[in-house]
Amino acid sequence: MVKKVLKFGGTSVGTIDRIQHIANIIKKEQLNGNKVIAVVSAMAGKTNELVKMSNEISEEFNKRELDVLLSSGEQVTCALLSGALIKLKINAQSWLNWQIPILTEGDHTNARIVNMNVEKINKFLDSNGVAIIPGFQGISKNGEITTLGRGGSDATAVAIAKIFNADTCEIYTDVDGVFSTDPNKIPVAKKIEKISYDEMLELSSLGAKVMQSSAVQTAMMYDIPLEVRSTFTDRKGTKIFSQENIDYTKSVTGVAYSKDDAKITITGVEDKPGVAANIFEPLSKAQINVDMVIQNISSDQKTTDITFTVKRDEISKTKKILKENSKINYKQIIQNEKVAKVSIVGAGMVSTPGVTYRMFRALSDEGINILAISTSEIKLSVIIDEEKTLSAIKKLHTIFDLD
Amino acid sequence: MVKKVLKFGGTSVGTIDRIQHIANIIKKEQLNGNKVIAVVSAMAGKTNELVKMSNEISEEFNKRELDVLLSSGEQVTCALLSGALIKLKINAQSWLNWQIPILTEGDHTNARIVNMNVEKINKFLDSNGVAIIPGFQGISKNGEITTLGRGGSDATAVAIAKIFNADTCEIYTDVDGVFSTDPNKIPVAKKIEKISYDEMLELSSLGAKVMQSSAVQTAMMYDIPLEVRSTFTDRKGTKIFSQENIDYTKSVTGVAYSKDDAKITITGVEDKPGVAANIFEPLSKAQINVDMVIQNISSDQKTTDITFTVKRDEISKTKKILKENSKINYKQIIQNEKVAKVSIVGAGMVSTPGVTYRMFRALSDEGINILAISTSEIKLSVIIDEEKTLSAIKKLHTIFDLD
Numbered sequence: 017m018v019k020k021v022l023k024f025g026g027t028s029v030g031t032i033d034r035i036q037h038i039a040n041i042i043k044k045e046q047l048n049g050n051k052v053i054a055v056v057s058a059m060a061g062k063t064n065e066l067v068k069m070s071n072e073i074s075e076e077f078n079k080r081e082l083d084v085l086l087s088s089g090e091q092v093t094c095a096l097l098s099g100a101l102i103k104l105k106i107n108a109q110s111w112l113n114w115q116i117p118i119l120t121e122g123d124h125t126n127a128r129i130v131n132m133n134v135e136k137i138n139k140f141l142d143s144n145g146v147a148i149i150p151g152f153q154g155i156s157k158n159g160e161i162t163t164l165g166r167g168g169s170d171a172t173a174v175a176i177a178k179i180f181n182a183d184t185c186e187i188y189t190d191v192d193g194v195f196s197t198d199p200n201k202i203p204v205a206k207k208i209e210k211i212s213y214d215e216m217l218e219l220s221s222l223g224a225k226v227m228q229s230s231a232v233q234t235a236m237m238y239d240i241p242l243e244v245r246s247t248f249t250d251r252k253g254t255k256i257f258s259q260e261n262i263d264y265t266k267s268v269t270g271v272a273y274s275k276d277d278a279k280i281t282i283t284g285v286e287d288k289p290g291v292a293a294n295i296f297e298p299l300s301k302a303q304i305n306v307d308m309v310i311q312n313i314s315s316d317q318k319t320t321d322i323t324f325t326v327k328r329d330e331i332s333k334t335k336k337i338l339k340e341n342s343k344i345n346y347k348q349i350i351q352n353e354k355v356a357k358v359s360i361v362g363a364g365m366v367s368t369p370g371v372t373y374r375m376f377r378a379l380s381d382e383g384i385n386i387l388a389i390s391t392s393e394i395k396l397s398v399i400i401d402e403e404k405t406l407s408a409i410k411k412l413h414t415i416f417d418l419d
Numbered sequence: 420m421v422k423k424v425l426k427f428g429g430t431s432v433g434t435i436d437r438i439q440h441i442a443n444i445i446k447k448e449q450l451n452g453n454k455v456i457a458v459v460s461a462m463a464g465k466t467n468e469l470v471k472m473s474n475e476i477s478e479e480f481n482k483r484e485l486d487v488l489l490s491s492g493e494q495v496t497c498a499l500l501s502g503a504l505i506k507l508k509i510n511a512q513s514w515l516n517w518q519i520p521i522l523t524e525g526d527h528t529n530a531r532i533v534n535m536n537v538e539k540i541n542k543f544l545d546s547n548g549v550a551i552i553p554g555f556q557g558i559s560k561n562g563e564i565t566t567l568g569r570g571g572s573d574a575t576a577v578a579i580a581k582i583f584n585a586d587t588c589e590i591y592t593d594v595d596g597v598f599s600t601d602p603n604k605i606p607v608a609k610k611i612e613k614i615s616y617d618e619m620l621e622l623s624s625l626g627a628k629v630m631q632s633s634a635v636q637t638a639m640m641y642d643i644p645l646e647v648r649s650t651f652t653d654r655k656g657t658k659i660f661s662q663e664n665i666d667y668t669k670s671v672t673g674v675a676y677s678k679d680d681a682k683i684t685i686t687g688v689e690d691k692p693g694v695a696a697n698i699f700e701p702l703s704k705a706q707i708n709v710d711m712v713i714q715n716i717s718s719d720q721k722t723t724d725i726t727f728t729v730k731r732d733e734i735s736k737t738k739k740i741l742k743e744n745s746k747i748n749y750k751q752i753i754q755n756e757k758v759a760k761v762s763i764v765g766a767g768m769v770s771t772p773g774v775t776y777r778m779f780r781a782l783s784d785e786g787i788n789i790l791a792i793s794t795s796e797i798k799l800s801v802i803i804d805e806e807k808t809l810s811a812i813k814k815l816h817t818i819f820d821l822d
Contacts, residue, residue, distance in 0.1 A: 032475040066495070070502060072435040078505040084513050085498035088491040095488035096472060102484065103477040110487050114517050115562060159518060 019141070019182045020045060023055040023151065023173035027190040028247035029093045030060035038188065038247060039100035042146055046106060051141045053180060055151045055173040056097055058089025079124035083153070083163045087113065090150030090169070098148045108146040111137060113161060118154035118172070120162045127162035129154055129175040138180070149176065167228030174231045178238045185240055187227055188247040193254030194219060194226050196418040197271040197409055204419040208269060209252070212259040215269050216242075218361040218395045232256070259363050267368035268416035271409050274357045277307070278328040279387060279399055282338065284347025287320040294343040295322060302337055304330050308357065308390045308397065319347070323388055325399060328353055355387060356405040359397040360412055366393055378415045382407050422544070422585045423448060426458040426554065426576035430593040431650035432496045433463035441591070441650060442503035445549055449509060454544045456583060458554045458576040459500055461492025482527035486556070486566045490516065493553030493572070501551045511549040514540060516564065521557035521575070523565045530565035532557055532578040541583070552579065570631030577634045581641045588643055590630055591650040596657030597622060597629050599821040600674040600812055607822040611672060612655070615662040618672050621764040621798045635659070662766050670771035671819035674812050677760045680710070681731045682790060682802055685741065687750025690723040697746040698725060705740055707733050711760065711793045711800065722750070726791055728802060731756055758790060759808040762800040763815055769796055781818045785810050 022045065024038050038054075045052050066085050070077040094110035101108035116137065120127035132154075137147045151169025156162050164171050170187060177185035191199075192207050194216065199205040211219075213236035217229055226244050235242050236258065245253025285291055292311070299306055309324045326334050331353060338349060365371045375396055379386060384407065388399040400408055413419055425448065427441050441457075448455050469488050473480040497513035504511035519540065523530035535557075540550045554572025559565050567574050573590060580588035595610050597619065602608040614622075616639035620632055629647050638645050639661065648656025688694055695714070702709055712727040729737050734756060741752060768774045778799055782789060787810070791802040803811055816822055 032472055036476065069435055069499060073439065073499060073503045074506040077502045081498040081502040081505065081513060084515070085495060085502075088494045088498075091491045091494075092469070092488060095484040095491075096476060099473060099480045099484040099488070100476045102481045110484060112487070112564075161515075 017049055017051060018184065019051040019053075019180065021053050021055060021173050021177040021180070021182045021185040023169060023185070023187050024057065024097075024247065025169065025187070025189045026057040026060040026062070028188050029056055029058075029097065032096070034247070035093070035096050036100050039097060039104055039106075041188070041247070042101060042108075043104050043106055046144075046146060053137070053141070053147045053149060053176055053182070054097065055149050055169060055176060056090060056093040057151050057169040058086075059093055062089040062092070080160060083124050083161045086163050087150070087153040087161050090152055094148045094150050101146055101148070106146055107144055108148055109140065110148045110150075113150060113153045114155050114159070116149070118149075118175075120154035120156055120164070122162070124160070125163055126165045127154060127156070128164065129172065132176070132179050134180055167231070170228040170231035171234065174234045174240060174242075177240045178234065182240070184243065185235065186243045186245060186253075188245060189226060190247065191226060191244075192246045192249065192251055193244050194256075194270070196269065197413050198273070201406060202409055202413055204413065206418060207251075208254050210255045210257060210262050211269060212262055212363045213256060214259060214394050215361050215363050216256050218359070218392075219270050219272050262363065264362075264364035264367075266362065266417055267364040267371050268360045268362040268412075268418065269364070270361050271412045271416070271418065272359045272361055273405055273409055274307075275402070275405070276328045277325045277355050277357055277399070277402075278331045279323060279325050279352040279355045280331070280334060280338075281321055281323040281350040282344075282346045282348075283321045283350065284319045284345075285322055286345055287318060291320075291344065292322065294341070295338070296324075298337050298341055299326075299334060302333065304334055304337070308388060308399065310388045310390065325355065325357065325388075352387070354402040355399050356402045357397050357399055358405060358408045358412065359395050360416060361395050362416075363394050365396070372396060374415060375412065378411050379408060382411050384408055420452055420454060421587065422454040422456075422583065424456050424458060424576050424580040424583070424585045424588045425591060426572060426589065427460065427500075427591045427650065428572065428593070429460040429463040429465070431591050432459055432461075432500065435499070437650070438496070438499050439503050442500060442507055442509075444591070444650070445504060445511075446507050446509055449547075449549060456540070456544070456550045456552060456579055456585070457500065458552050458572060458579060459493060459496040460554050460572040461489075462496055465492040465495070483563060486527050486564045489566050490553070490556040490564050493555055497551045497553050504549055504551070509549055510547055511551055512543065513551045513553075516553060516556045517558050517562070519552070521552075523557035523559055523567070525565070527563070528566055529568050530557060530559070531567065532575065535579070535582050537583055570634070573631040573634035574637065577637045577643060577645075580643045581637065585643070587646065588638065589646045589648060589656075591648060592629065593650065594629060594647075595649045595652065595654055596647050597659075597673070599672065600816050601676070604809060605812055605816055607816065609821060611657050613658045613660060613665050614672060615665055615766045616659060617662060617797050618764050618766050619659050621762070621795075622673050622675050629657075665766065667765075667767035667770075669765065669820055670767040670774050671763045671765040671815075671821065672767070673764050674815045674819070674821065675762045675764055676808055676812055677710075678805070678808070679731045680728045680758050680760055680802070680805075681734045682726060682728050682755040682758045683734070683737060683741075684724055684726040684753040685747075685749045685751070686724045686753065687722045687748075688725055689748055690721060694723075694747065695725065697744070698741070699727075701740050701744055702729075702737060705736065707737055707740070711791060711802065713791045713793065728758065728760065728791075755790070757805040758802050759805045760800050760802055761808060761811045761815065762798050763819060764798050765819075766797050768799070775799060777818060778815065781814050782811060785814050787811055
C-alpha cells in the first residue's frame, strides 16, 4: 500500500465538471489500494477575484484580513470535492487549516508551514478515508489564519508529503509535464520523462512555470519524489528525483528563456573592494530583483564596468536609485531595454566537454550577438537581443538533440 | 457607554461600495462612544451560488461538507468589512466561528448556538476595537463547522446580544422597518414605530419577512430590545420590545397575508376521539406543513367535517396521503386551490371589543365570502378567495385606522 499526496491546481478544479473529474481520479487511486491525501487550490480565477475586491477597498488592504479573505477560496474547493467523492461512495472528508491544524511561521501572506498534526488524519486514512486539505494556508501559533504566498498550494502538498511520510507527491496541473522548452513557441518541444530537482529549479525559475520553486527546493531537501502530470489526459507526466537516480544520456535537458528583461551597464566604476556591495545594497532594499551580474575590467584597467539585468518595468526605478547613490562614482549608465535571457539547463553538462563552445557557435551561426554570459554547474545563460529569442531557442533545441 | 450588536444582511453587504458604506455606519457608532460588535451575512446571492454548485454535484450533497462550503460566504464578508474599517483607521478585527469559538448543538445545516467565549472579544472591545463576526454559523463540540439554517444571521446577532449582554441589537436590512401591511401592494402602508415581540412573530410568519422568526423568539425569551432599520437611509426603524413597554393606541397593528394557500375539506369523518390525530400524523411525518385547522359538526350530527390549509404545491401529495390512509373513513375530499389567508394582528385587540365583528362586517361590505376563521390572542385570520386578497387588505387597513 502506497501513501500518495495528490495536488490539484486552480484549473484542475475550475468548474464543477472538473471537480467531478478529479473525484474520479482520486477514486481510481483509492480502488488501486493507495492511501490518498488530496491538496486543492482555489477554483481558477477565484483568488484573483478576491484580491480584486480587497484592492477596491484599499491597495494596502490589511494583511491579516487578506489572509482570512483569500483562504476561503480553497475552503470552497475542499467542500465541493469532498461532496463529489461522497457522492461516488468514497469516505471523504475536508480538513481545514485550523482543524488539522497546519501550523505556520512568518508574516501574513508569506508564511511557511512548520508542522501539522498527523494523528487524526492517519487514523482516517487507515479507515479507508480520503482526506481533502486546502492548499496555500495554515494558522499561526496565535490561531490567526495565514497564507503562503502565490503558488503556495505546491508548498502545502510537499510539506504534507514530508510530514505524513508519503511515498510520492503528484502535482496535477493543466500541462502534460515539464518540457524541453516552451511547447507554445517551439512545437517540437518534448516532454521530459525524468528530471533532477536542480534542473527543475533552473527550468522553473527561468520561465517553465509548472511548479512553485520553493516547493521543489523543499522536495529536494527531503528527497520527496515528485511527479508533474496533466489532470486532463492519462499520459504519464514528468518525474522529479534527486540527480543520482537519473541516468543522463543527454548533456542538455532543456532550453529556458525569460522575457521582459532589461540590461544596465555602469561604466568607469572604481575597481576596489566594496563597490559591488555599494551598488546593489540600495537596489535590494528597494525590492528590485537583480538577476545576472557580470563584471569586466575596463580598458583603462583602473576602473571597471558592471553589467546586470532587471525586469523591464523596474528600469526607471533602478536608474533613479543608481543616480541618487552618493557612495559610487561612475562614468556612464548605459541601458538596453529589449533583451532576453536564454539558458540551456542540464545536469549532464558538467560531464560533457564542449557544451559552452557549441552553444556560442550555434548562436553565432544564427547571427545572434551575445551581450552577456553567466554560468553555473547545470546552467549556461546568455543575454541577447529580445527579437532573436525565438530563433535562439529553436537553434539550441535542435543542436542539443531535444527536437 | 452602550454595547450594541449591529447585524447587516446580504443586500447591505452585497457590493464593495455597500461594505464601505456600512463601515462608515459602524465608524459613526464607535465615534458616538458605543462598543460595537457587527454580525454579517454573506454578500447577496453568494449563498445561493454556493448551494447551486453543491446541487450540480448532488441534490443530496453531504451536509457536513455543505456547512464547510456555505460558511465561507460570511468569512469573505467579515474580512472585507474588517479591511474597510481598518482603512478608516478603526481598530477592527474579524473573529471566525472557530476563533471565538461559537459553540453549537444540533444537526448540520440546522444547528443552534448554545454558547460562545466572550473574554477575548470583550477585552478587544475595551481597547476600542470593533469585532466583526460571521452570522449563520458556529462549530460543534467535535470541532465541525455547523450552520444555523437560512436567515441564521439574525439568530447569531440575537445570541451574541444575549451572551455579550448587549444593550441593543440592530438589524440593518433593505427595508425601512416593519410595515402595517405590504407596502408594495398597499401604498398607504405605514412603518410601525414600535411593536411587541408577539406581534412581530405573527406578522413575520404571515409574510412580512423582515426578520427570522426564531431569532425574534430568542429575543423575546431574553427580553433583548431589537430594532429593524434600513442600511440605505438615516430614517428610524421599527423598535421591537416586550408588550408591557408599548402603549397601544390602536387595536390593530398590522394586516398580513399569505399567498399560495390551498384549502382541503374532508367531509363525513367519524366524530370520535383520535380522528384528528389519525388524519394529521401521516401528513406531519411527510413534512407537510398544515396551517389552519377548523372542525365543524356536520349536518347529520354523527360525523364531522374537517377543513385545513396547506401550501398549494403540496396539495397533490396531501390528497395522496389522505386517500392511502386506512385509519380514517370519510365521505368526500373537497379542495379549493386558490385561497389566501388574511390576518389582522395587534396586541391591543384583546382589550378592544368588537374587533372581530368589525372585520367580518368590513369583508362582507366588500362582497368577500369568508371560507374559514381562526383566532388567537393577538391575531384574527380568515381564509378567502385568493383574487379578493388585495381588496380585503385595503379595506381592513382603512377601517382599522392604519392608512
